[in-house]
Amino acid sequence: MADIDLTHGAQAPGRAPLLRALAALVVLAALPTLASALGYPALTSLVTRILIYGIAAASLNFILGYGGLVSFGHAAFFGIGGYVVGILYQNYSDETLFLGLVPGSNQMLITLPAAVLVAGAFAAVIGALSLRTGGVQFIMITLAFAQMLFFLFVSLKAYGGDDGLIIRRTNELPGLNMRDKEVVYYVCLGIAALFFAGLARLIRSPFGNVLNGLRQNERRMVALGVAPYRYRLVAFVLSGMGAGLAGALMANFLRFVSPDMMHWTKSGELLIMVILGGVGTLFGPLIGAAAYLVLETLLASWTEYWQLGLGLVLLFVVMRARGGVRALIVALGALLPGRQK
């Protein structure tokens, strides 16, 4: 009686997922060494991008897969996070004040939290208005807000306008040589590990379960005494903060930010990653980001029409592989000889 699976519908039970996550972490930690030993140093930078997009896609998935709200404007928070880093860097190097008030900074311990908080503030405003609608209207209104921000940054000539901002040097972290791409990789890996550990916890918390309950049946949760709006708004803000974190890391990795980071096609890419990887799962979006970026890299080396190939793969996943690439991996894993269940 005591071993009935309470976790049904959320994450797989037991310690096995934790062990698998730790194994993946070990492999990722060894990756730069392996990559240079095998003669593919470019692999490290590909995986850095995968980790960063994985954070962004998992953040989107929190509101989409667990909250049941399709945000089509998450690139806005990704871009805001990037611009916080970019603008702070420009003010730092020009020794000017942002809006005549805030001094610039090139310290990651300042710029990253700042990016997360600013993205969260934008998400609070956009969410407070968008969440008064639902369904298709919600999709369109989040898209509209993101496009407004896109055009705002296009017209912001002081911060590069259309051309974007070049960040001459990656933000500094005390004691680390951030000019080394490998060090940047490890910083991203560490942050991603903490992010996913926190997300795993959040999903299983009272808050995460109420949010998931609202997605399944709002009337039921209301009858239990849950006021939906507040929970969804907080979830939207948390989701925006995660995307902001990813944007700030991306700005540091590319040493460049531009309005393209918040273009609606970027929101679409994040959605594709979530759907490709597996909606409503912890690591699905990370796997989706990996699948997307690897496909992009491979297909783009064959043809400039690589998006056609990607479209076919996405079509296959949506039509045939319910639960995305993650479910496919789980299914293949179950076929391996010697595996129980």
Place this chain on the structure above:
Amino acid sequence: MTAPLLQVTGLVKRFGGLTATDHVTLDVVPGEIHALIGPNGAGKSTLINQLCGELAPDEGSIAIDGAEVTALSAPERARMGLARTFQVTCLLDEETVLWNVAMALDVGRGHSFRFWRDIRRDESLTAEARRALAGTGLEGRAGVTVSELSHGERKQLELVTALAQQPRLLLLDEPMAGLGHVESQAMIGMLAGLKSRCGMLLVEHDMDAVFALADRVSVLVYGRIIATDLPGAIRENPAVREAYLGEGEEA
């Protein structure tokens, strides 16, 4: 005398030219099952939706245990001790039976804005949910996903979930609908055993159930309550017979 658990006074709801709720006044006292019957389209669902807070009335007032709640939202009323079941069952379909009850218990604790505690591994919550299921006939189905339950089991689970909220007042929206004879008898037995725990407003079509359970019966016709009386007297009431019971002679 203590205040009634539920006091509805002069409630009016209009949809355009149609008066769906027409100056309804009724009460539920502690330990009572007050049944609300009426032909299809009498406005029973509209009334229930106003009582639980999903629909705002145009006039009149609703009080729970002496406290005015007319302006409060549905979740606020739920937290004041108003639980309900639905005509068409409303459950978390992807979760297990046990988790549906656990969720009601955890929300009832009022600590849902917590971001760190892992409640999927909370032994005390699981144990409490198991206790709530004990003796309901669902204890053997605790680990089953709700989408795999039969209609009767879903109805039962809704009732268990509502009781897990520790309500003072229970609104039952057709709990017998779609149940077979055996299931209905089980449900009647279960409801009869709950009288000491909370007052109930029972909206029901099944006359056997109504006359087996109700302490008082109100009859709603075209949004208006035409009679409130003891079950025996309602059966004999000529206006009621004409408006309702006469139609199918189900009673």
